[in-house]
Amino acid sequence: MNRKIKVKNGMQALVSLLMAFVVSGILMAICGYQPFLIFGAIISGAFGSNSAIVQTMIQATPLIFSGLAYIFASKAGMFNLGMEGQIYMGGIAAAAIGGMNLGLPAPVHIGLTLCAGMIAGGLFGALAGVMKACFGANEVISTLMLNFVAINLTSYLVNYPLKAPGPVAQTQNVMPSAMLPKLSAHSQLSAAILLAVFTAFAVRYFLGRTAKGFDITVTGSNRKAAQTAGVRIRRILILAMFVSGAIAGIGGACHITGVDRRFVDGFSAGYGFDGIAVAALASNRPLMVLVSSIIFGALRAGALRLNMTTNLPTDFISVIQALVVIFVAAPMLVEDLKSSGYKLAGRLTGRRKEAKEQ
């Protein structure tokens, strides 16, 4: 039974994704582009070569973290829309710690750096958790506002106190001892992706198998019942927001120590917001995040390549992501679209048949 529901949700998500592709394809056609051409270019840009695949993985990594972060909070019934800010906080903390010459061996320095990112993101998330748990502040608002705070705060830091010499607003490079190791000598892909996959399994295990995880899911499903069952709601909400922020924070830290090697002003480019779409496409299931992140990572990678080689508009992928969020939340809408799509197809093929007969 449960399995059936899971399969049904998975199908629902898949159909939503297809639907989003179809709608944005129609949009492209209206704008005078050839949708198949663009999608083809994106796909070859994402999977066409080894380096393309690596780029897809690199793009997918932060999405895994932010998708998991969103899921973790939403399991406790909280909308964490502040992942963007938590990524920045995690990133700046990692850049600061990673930039220090502590004379530590690499594994320790890396661990310390990632921990710093985790804690910074976690505390920033927990802030919204505390405001919700103790004062009832709507977390949608507070997390979104905190994004602006984080973006501007880090921007200040890299423009003034932590600015490296030179024209660009960025920090100094992190120490080599704080850099995440590369998976192979020739590619850009770092161990961050392994950490991301591990996190996905850890989140799943924690939520599905532990008593604390049970506390969280109960709180998210029915807060009153959770309270009656002796769950300390406030602590759970704060805990969930802390962990959610921490996951996003590690994502930021990984990006700093694995890809950019320093904190560049405004580096995240919406990784946090994309987590919402990633989680939606994964039907809020931690392991499915791995799949949905690769799909959206591929879109991003493909679009990047497209951007470099042509001047085709790449913001179509943001449209696709937003549509996925809406469609996954609206199964009834998808059903309606599906049936009207069939009808339309039927009418078209019918007409074609008529034409042939004539």
Next chain:
Amino acid sequence: MGEDAVSMRGISKRFGNVAAVDRTDFHIKKGEIHVLLGENGAGKTTLMKMLYGMIQPDEGEIFINGSLANIRSSKDAIGYGINMVHQHFMLAGYLTVAENVVAGWEPDNTRVFSYKNAVETVRRLGGQYHMEVNPERRVQELSVGNQQRVEILKALYREAEILIMDEPTAVLTPQESDELFNVLRRLKQEGKSIILITHKLKETLQIADRISVLRDGKITAYGIDPEKTDQEELAALMVGRNVELHIQRRSKKIGKTVYQISNLSLGENGGHKLDQIDLSLRKGEILGLAGIEGNGQTELIEVLCGLRKPGTGSLILNGRKMNSQAREFLGNGIGHIPEDRTTRGLVLSMSIEENLMLGYHHQSEFQKWGILRKKNNRLIAERLIKEYGVKARDGRLPVSALSGGNQQKVVIARVLHQDPDVLIAAQPTRGVDVGAMEYIHHMLLELRDKGKAILLISADLDEIRSLSDRIAVIYEGRIVSEKMSDAYTETELGLLMAGGTQ
């Protein structure tokens, strides 16, 4: 004999595979009070919602005053002079009485709305029917009885000729019920037809001109003369077999106090929600807490189960002072059957298995080193499902798939499996069918005989009176009286519940 005011013919309504109402005929004469009797889930409310246009029948016709009526919505029904007072009041608590009464049928019939006019109109209407309610008060500030008056005023204001009342006495004291019945009789004299839905037998005999019984979506008896029947016959018609109406078996052996509640007070917004409450729950005794809803029962339950910290006072369980978290209360042997199982007792979207450990999942029976013992927990769940007769194919099904009675069994199984010393049972039979009700009543008595201390909180005074060994009456957060239950008469209890003194 006058013409039928309402005539429903061959009405059916199916929900999925279940026929809620099955080819039913039902007629009401002008100027009568017709009681529609039936147990929960018999289809009474469904039938009446069809008359009021809230749902559409799959088949059948409705005639009003002899001519075919086309009722597609409540608006149409109101046009035919039909109005319904629902069991859960349909009021906007934050708006005033006047606003609630006139909305959708405003007095001036212009786009601009004159609040002053509305207040005046409602005041006049209240005077006319002897149901004075201050039209400028917010509805949420009124007592339940007065909220019901607002509902009736709403109907009268819309010139209702046919008034449907769904379980109107469920939340009233006996005195308030009497008052309501006087209002209904007055309305009858003015020529209104009244359909009263209930499952209470005594009041049926008290108020009805004619009685019809609905069981499993069918009318099993139509137009019975109340002079020519009695409670036993009606009960048998309603349930389809003979039932034990009033189980009464007092405790043979009342032991020492297990849970001592002393001088408990709880303040909220400057007022007292609970005021110096002293109660003792003893081994082998059911203590019934009688009172109109909203007099502090919910708060008392919350304090007794550790969900809320009291302002002052002490809770002593087996000689140990309790002042910690709900989880410790549960762990130390206080079982809690919450008053609202769907919002507090269960997580509907989660499986039966998970619900069977809810609240106890941190105990070593269910987890080790913080990790849930999945296989073991499944076995426990399977055993409990069998033991308590929960009708479910699979423990992995979500609880939402179960009927109300079976959901309540899940709650009970969870609590009793822990073998608590004290059981706080709040509205344990609300919304369950007669079969499940009998089961739960017997179970409570059995537990008592095993030496458990039980606190029974119920809105149903008959339930309290038949099961309790001792009764305490709560009014505005205070225990106003406490005696052995046989020392009370019903009138006396009713008066106490309404705040009267002896």
Next chain:
Amino acid sequence: MNIETIWISTIRMSIPLTLAATGSIFCERAGIISLVLEGMMLSGAFAAVCGSYYTGSALAGVLCGILAGTLIGLLHGILSLRYKVNQVISGVGLNLLVTAVTTLSMQLLWGNRGNSPQVQGIPHFTGVLSGQSVMTFITLALTAGAWFVMMKTRYGLRLRLTGESPEAAQTLGLPVQKLKYSGVLVCGAFCGLAGAYLSLDHLNLFVREMTAGRGYIAYVVAIFGRYHPVGALLGALFFGFFDAFQISLQGKGLPPQLFVVLPYVVTILIITFAVKNIRQPDGLGKL
């Protein structure tokens, strides 16, 4: 710092907040969660620039803005009411969609993802009221109108009842769906106008994500103003002041990042400490 400049600037910053918050009041009083204000405003801002760009008339631009906001309102209504989507997700999803679509459209129309070309803006008064935008007075009139409609008309009563208790409205035979749609559409129109003001009153161009969270701030303003149009006006002035103050600090050699966040921090403080006892409509989010 000049008090008069801050005052004028306060008024200027509070106009879009007033309008959007007033819209939010209609939406929330009808029982629909209005976390879609941001998207409504952004679409309004973009459509207004488009309208003005292609017709050369600011008025046509403003009308386009109102239309676009209303369209987003319609989508939010359809998703919430017809397809029973969680209203928070619907709102956030639409906000994401509008952000994506406006950026994409800029790229398609003008080949620039950052900002649009300059267009004809809303006229400002000369003479006695020199410098004041026409919009200042339109906003005041609309606030008064919103108050009248909400509190003094049959429609307002029915809308409030529907938002408080859709079940009650249903049993009274009121057209619950229509009323709710009307609330969310009015909200869209107000926000569209607010967006048009943002793009056409001062800058006279569209900048990517130019609403910068104002939709969410307006949501808080509506609560802070106790879902009352006059309260919203006062709340908007309060927030507008901090925005104005923040702007007055710019260009003084201080790091701008440190005071750009002021309105956001104030919003966080308000939502955390000042609105706890403000009641939301009982039927909010219910169908």
